[in-house]
Amino acid sequence: MYSEKVMEHFSNPRNVGEIEDADGVGRVGSPSCGDTMDIYIKVKDGIIADVKFRTFGCAAAIASSSMMTEMAKGKTIEEVLEITRDDVADELGGLPEAKMHCSNLASDAIRAAIEDYLEKQSHKKDNSR
Amino acid sequence: MKRIYMDHSATTPTDPLVVEAMLPYFTEKFGNASSLHFFGQEAAEALEQSRKQVAYLIGARPEEIIFTSGGTESDNLAIKGIAYQNSGKGKHIITSVIEHPAVLNTCAHLEKDGFEVTYVPVDSDGILDVAELENAIRDDTILITVMHANNEIGTIQPITEISKISKEKGIYFHTDAVQSVGKIPVDVNELGVDLLSISSHKIHGPKGVGALYIKKGTLIQAIAHGGEHEARLRAGTENIPGIVGFAKATTLAKERLAVDSKHLTELRDLLIKKVLDSIGHSYLNGHPTKRLPNNANLRFSFIEGEAMLLSLDMKGIAVSTASACSSRSLEPSHVLKAIGLRPEDAHGSLRFSLGKDNTREEVDYVVESLAEVVRKLRDMSPLV
Numbered sequence: 001m002y003s004e005k006v007m008e009h010f011s012n013p014r015n016v017g018e019i020e021d022a023d024g025v026g027r028v029g030s031p032s033c034g035d036t037m038d039i040y041i042k043v044k045d046g047i048i049a050d051v052k053f054r055t056f057g058c059a060a061a062i063a064s065s066s067m068m069t070e071m072a073k074g075k076t077i078e079e080v081l082e083i084t085r086d087d088v089a090d091e092l093g094g095l096p097e098a099k100m101h102c103s104n105l106a107s108d109a110i111r112a113a114i115e116d117y118l119e120k121q122s123h124k125k126d127n128s129r
Numbered sequence: 130m131k132r133i134y135m136d137h138s139a140t141t142p143t144d145p146l147v148v149e150a151m152l153p154y155f156t157e158k159f160g161n162a163s164s165l166h167f168f169g170q171e172a173a174e175a176l177e178q179s180r181k182q183v184a185y186l187i188g189a190r191p192e193e194i195i196f197t198s199g200g201t202e203s204d205n206l207a208i209k210g211i212a213y214q215n216s217g218k219g220k221h222i223i224t225s226v227i228e229h230p231a232v233l234n235t236c237a238h239l240e241k242d243g244f245e246v247t248y249v250p251v252d253s254d255g256i257l258d259v260a261e262l263e264n265a266i267r268d269d270t271i272l273i274t275v276m277h278a279n280n281e282i283g284t285i286q287p288i289t290e291i292s293k294i295s296k297e298k299g300i301y302f303h304t305d306a307v308q309s310v311g312k313i314p315v316d317v318n319e320l321g322v323d324l325l326s327i328s329s330h331k332i333h334g335p336k337g338v339g340a341l342y343i344k345k346g347t348l349i350q351a352i353a354h355g356g357e358h359e360a361r362l363r364a365g366t367e368n369i370p371g372i373v374g375f376a377k378a379t380t381l382a383k384e385r386l387a388v389d390s391k392h393l394t395e396l397r398d399l400l401i402k403k404v405l406d407s408i409g410h411s412y413l414n415g416h417p418t419k420r421l422p423n424n425a426n427l428r429f430s431f432i433e434g435e436a437m438l439l440s441l442d443m444k445g446i447a448v449s450t451a452s453a454c455s456s457r458s459l460e461p462s463h464v465l466k467a468i469g470l471r472p473e474d475a476h477g478s479l480r481f482s483l484g485k486d487n488t489r490e491e492v493d494y495v496v497e498s499l500a501e502v503v504r505k506l507r508d509m510s511p512l513v
């Protein structure tokens with residue numbers, strides 16, 4: 001049912017956990033089956049210096065989270081925002097149709113984390129005025 | 130790697146003695162049971178001998194057994210066959226909310242065809258509310274169909290209580306006994322049913338064969354039309370090798386019932402106790418005692434069933450899940466919903482269905498592996 005790449009990321013997920021002093025946190029849940037994903041990012045000079053995740057969901061959701069963190073790490077915020085929902089599934093060697101929403105969740109989660117970061121940044125600027 | 134099969138409610142390995150009994154019927158005894166010559170008569174004899182064996186398993190008369198292609202077809206024949214034959218009397222059917230899709234979707238089909246169906250709820254243990262069923266009976270009710278034991282949570286339904294009511298009211302009563310046969314005593318007279326479905330592959334017989342018990346005098350019609358096979362209720366050249374294998378499996382099941390059910394009950398209770406003792410936030414779904422000797426349906430908070438299933442699979446352990454993520458519809462199972470589980474609780478449910486060849490050592494290994502899998506997935510879960 002799943003590609004080898006999915007099974008590999010599912011059995012050895014990268015970047016599991018949370019970042020205590022994260023610069024941005026994203027939590028998204030999908031109405032389709034109730035899966036939930038938390039993503040934490042640390043940003044340095046506009047680059048995703050560190051990223052961690054926690055996921056409640058199926059093997060595809062866990063593998064997508066893991067793959068997403070790998071794809072995002074070391075990239076600029078702009079580059080990460082360009083990652084589309086399909087890119088995660090493509091990198092995983094494809095997902096069954098019914099499981100596409102699980103990989104969508106991963107790209108949504110990192111977007112949410114970046115938005116959270118950007119919002120916090122703008123607050124900081126506001127306060128420093 | 131060790132390979133441990135704990136998914137016997139899905140299907141069972143065919144017993145070697147069953148295979149042995151079947152083999153001649155593929156080759157030298159290949160005849161068509163409708164043929165008048167020697168080859169045909171040999172097949173016809175095997176067919177009638179098999180009918181006796183299957184009848185004996187459930188306390189029926191041989192002429193009350195119709196061979197089918199399995200549990201699904203038996204359910205279809207029972208429900209549609211009764212509905213269409215008795216629609217002059219009424220078009221109302223009563224069933225439960227936790228039936229197998231073979232029953233639920235057959236009822237749904239009849240609803241499109243002008244029949245009305247009442248779905249009786251179950252309590253949080255998965256036991257049907259008999260009073261509610263009795264209240265649902267109307268003057269135009271022609272059939273009650275309630276499963277003997279549930280395939281997901283193993284709950285055993287109060288069939289004799291229901292049959293008392295159905296007899297009193299003169300309503301046909303069908304039960305799907307696909308999961309209960311071979312695990313608990315199933316006797317059509319004790320149960321008091323008019324129709325009962327059995328499937329061969331759940332009792333160490335071959336796949337694609339089953340039977341419907343139809344009590345003598347029941348008004349029913351065929352749902353597929355053709356030759357005059359099986360008392361004109363099931364047209365088509367009989368699957369003699371399959372039927373012979375099925376019959377052998379019923380004989381073995383009958384011989385082994387007492388020993389098997391004791392062994393299965395011990396293993397089940399050991400598995401449940403060890404899991405509940407050693408894994409936090411784990412719970413049993415279904416009734417603690419009114420359940421199949423081989424069924425342990427357990428749920429684990431904060432994690433998802435498909436992920437657990439695949440992690441166990443990598444450790445050589447085969448189980449099943451009814452989690453939303455494992456279904457095409459992304460809906461949790463109708464059974465887990467019916468017993469009142471919230472979607473997030475239904476998510477983390479696993480079904481362990483034991484077989485006669487499972488051992489205590491396997492249970493130990495499974496619980497150890499499960500504890501590891503649960504720990505690993507919970508470490509990854511944002512909900513913990």
Ligand SMILES: Cc1ncc(COP(=O)(O)O)c(C=O)c1O
Pocket residue numbers: 138139198199200201202204229231276278279280305307308328329330337338339
């Ligand atoms: C309760 C119940 N009814 C019917 C069936 C269908 O039986 P078969 O696979 O022989 O069509 C099953 C098998 O999953 C079952 O568990």
Ligand code: FES
Pocket residue numbers: 033034035056057058059060061098099102453454455
């Ligand atoms: S998380 Fe539910 S299907 Fe993937």
